[in-house]
Every structure is written in C-alpha cells, then in structure tokens.
Amino acid sequence: LPGVTYSDTVSATEPCKPCTQCVGLQSMSAPCVESDDAVCRCAYGYYQDEASGSCKECRVCEVGFGLMFPCQDSQDTVCEECPEGTFSSEANFVDPCLPCTTCEDNEVLVKECTATSDAECR
Structure with missing residues (x-):
C-alpha cells in the first residue's frame, strides 16, 4: 500500500515492510513508495545521531x-x-x-x- 508499506525485494512470499514514519524533529525528504522506504531528515540545526537514530542539536x-x-x-x-x-x-x-x-x-x-x-x- 503506498505510504503504508513497501517491498525492497521482488517476492511473492516475503511480506511487505511498514513504511518509516518521520516524527518529532524529522521531516520527510523522500516518500515511502512501492519499492523504497521513506527517508527522514532532521530539521535545520539538528543531525541524526547514528547510535540512537534520534535528532540531536548541532x-x-x-x-x-x-x-x-x-x-x-x-x-x-x-x-x-x-x-x-x-x-x-x-x-x-x-x-x-x-x-x-x-x-x-x-x-x-x-x-x-x-x-x-x-x-x-x-
């Protein structure tokens, strides 16, 4: 379902994955489509901390x-x-x-x- 699930593999047996939801200080830089998950970006003045996945102040x-x-x-x-x-x-x-x-x-x-x-x- 567009915007809800996606599949990065062509398979009749593997279930679709849920789309990532951008929350808090994140905004969507690329939408969730049939074959690709959404890409979230932190707001200006913040960066994405690799360890926690959360936005931290610059x-x-x-x-x-x-x-x-x-x-x-x-x-x-x-x-x-x-x-x-x-x-x-x-x-x-x-x-x-x-x-x-x-x-x-x-x-x-x-x-x-x-x-x-x-x-x-x-």
Missing part, C-alpha cells in the same frame, strides 16, 4: 573557534580553533574563522586581532 562553535565541517545528515558540526590571522567573535554553527582586518596605509592599528576579536584601525 554543536555550536564557541567564540575563538570557527566552522570546519557543517552539521548535516548524520554528522555533527566540526569546529576548529581560529589560527593566527583569523578570528571568530560569535558562537554559532555556521561561520568559519574570518580573516583579520589589515589596516590601510593611512590608518593606525588601535587593537590587535585575537582569536576572539578583529583588529581595529583608526
């Missing part, structure tokens, strides 16, 4: 750390410490470390760039 990169690999499907956010010459002044799971501002020739550096804040020029 890790937030703290100030001084930037995004290395985004949170998606079954992978949590991977953060990196901002290397010299870059900074991250906001905690989130979307922004990489940003390059520090370089003062123009007619400007004076009033604050050095650190891993947690950009340089300031005047």
